[in-house]
Amino acid sequence: MHWSTLVDAVVVAHQPHSADPARYDIVLGAGVRSEESLFDLPAAPRFELFAGTTVAAASAGRCSAVDGLFKPRADPAPVPMELIGCEPAEPLLAALRRPRRSERNWVHLLVLDRHGAEMASRTVGLAITGARPSVLGGTLIDITLTDGGDERPSLAARPIWAQWYQGPPAEPNLWAPYDTQGRAAWLDLTTRAWRVPAPRPDRSGGEHHLDGRFVTDVPGLHCAIAEALLGPGRYFGREWNAFKDCLCGGFGVAPPFTLTWHDAEIARRALADVVEDQEDGLSYFEDIVRLLERYGVTVVLR
Template sequence: MCVEVWDDEKPVQWWTLVDAVVVAHQPHPADPARYDIVLGAGVRNEESFFELPAAPRFELFAGTTVAAASAGRCSAVDGLFGTRADPAPVPLELIGCEPAEPLLAALRRPRRSERDWAHLLVLDRRGAVMASRTVGLSITGARPSVLGGALVDITLTDGGDDRPSPAARPVWAQWYQGPPAEPNLWAPYDSQGRAEWLDLTTRAWRAPAPQPDRSGGEHHLDGRFITDVPGLHCAIGEALLGPGRYYGREWNAFKDCLGGGFGVAPPFALTWHDSEIARRALADVVEDPQGRLSYFEEIVQLLERRGVTVLLR
C-alpha cells in the first residue's frame, strides 16, 4: 500500500507499506460509517517533509509495484511520523566465484572496499547478459567454495536494495536457454514474476539491433491471461513483436514505444481477443488518481489517440 499526505493542493509526503496485512478493524466511535483499521506492515519512507501541513489529508492506494488503485482516504494516521532505525543489513552470498581484479583487491583489503560497488551480471548459457544488479563490495568473509576447485564463496555484508527477488529465479532459469520462442510462457507467473519477465525483455529487444519501425497491418492480442498490469504489457509486446520482446513495461514506457523506435509504430490495427478478461481484472487499477478511467480503458484510449484501430472481442 501507499499512504500519501496532501496539503490543500498536492501530495507532500508518502510512505510505502510493504507486505501490509489488516490486523484489526472496527467502526469509528464518532462515525459508524467509517472504520479504524490497524495494519501490520514494513514501512518505507520515500520522501521527507519540508513541513507537515496544518490540516493534512491522507490518501490511500493499494496494488503492485507497477500500478495501484485508490483505496480511499482517512482523517488521521498514527505510527508513521516517528524516527525509524535503518534496517539491519542482509548479507548476500556469492557462490563459486572465480575472482579477478578488482575483486581480488577487495578480498585483500575488504575494509577499503566498503564504498565500492559492482554490477552482478546474470548470463544465459551463451554468455549473453540477461539482467544486472548493483551490489556493494563490503566483504564480510571469503572461503574455498563448496563447488570445489579454485573457486571462492564470498559473503557481502549487505546485498543492498537491488538484490534479486525470489520471483526472479524461475524466470531466469526459463530464459537461461535464450529468449522465449513461444507465446504466453509468462502466463503461469504471478504479478511479481511477470514484472521480472518484463525486466528481461528490456535487454532482449536490443539484440539483434532494432530494425526500422513497421506500420500498418493487423496484430492479434491474446487476452486470455491478462489479469494484471505486467501481464497486459507482456501480452502487448508479444502481439506486436513476438515472444520475449519489449514494448513498454508500464504506462509511460508504453507511451514512449508508441512514439516509434521500438519495431512497430502506428498506424496499425489491433484485435484484442478475450478483452473482457482484462477489462474486469483492471477495473480498479487507475493510472491517474484524479481520472475516472481504468488502466484498461486508458490503454485503449491511448492506442486510439496514437492512430491504432482497436477491435475489442
C-alpha cells in the first residue's frame, strides 16, 4: 500500500465520467507530499480517497484511475539562507576551510530568547556558498548557506518570535490578534518553551475557565485550552491527536476536572464546518468537547 497526502486540495472542475454517468471525473489542484519515496505502481492499481487529517479519517470514495500524480517532478530550486553575525569558532571555521566535505553535514540552528532559553530549532545543511566580514562589524562573519532547508519559518512567525524574544508570555490572549497561521506559529513555540523545567506531577480536580472570546479557528482553540489549564504560553496539544495524548497525563493537568468554557458559542459557530471525521459528522468544536467528556472532564458551556 502506498499513500500520498494532498495539501491544500481544491476541486477545480468535475464532470460525469464518459463510461459511467454515475461516476465523475474530478480535477484537483493540490500539492503532493509522498509518505514513501520508493514504490512501484502495480499493474492494476486501485485508489481510495480519504477525507481528513487524523487517524479517524473516513473514506471519501474510490477512483478507478488517477492521472497526473505519478509523474516525475523537478526538485524546487534551493533557497539560500544568510547567517548574519556568526562567531568565527570551530567547527564553523573547519567547514569554511573544507566546504566540500561539509556539504552533507547537518546542523541544528537554535533560536534563543534574550535570556538564552531555546525558543525553537531548525535543521539546516552546512553547505556554504560564501563567507565575508559581517555587516555587524568586529570579528563576526556573515555566511551564505546553499539551501536553508524545508524547515524555515513562515513570515507569520517573525512577529511571534519577536514577541517571545523577551521571554515566554506572562499574560493571557497575547496570541489572539494573530491570524490562523500566526496562531499556529505561536503553538510551535509552546511545544518547546516549557520543556526545560523538570516536569511536575499532574494536577487533577478543581475548575478551569476557558476564555472563548477569540476561539475562531483550530489553533486558537488549542491556545485557549492550554491557557485555561496551565497558563499563558503553555502547551496542551496543537491538534486533535496531540490533545488526546495530553489528556492521558504527563503535561501538568489530568482529568478529572471541570472546564467552564465561556462564550462557547463563538467556537461552535466558527468551527461548524471543520469536520475531521466524516463518519460521525461532528464539528471540531463538538469533537473536542466529546473527547474531553470521554476522559472524565466535566464541560460547562456558557
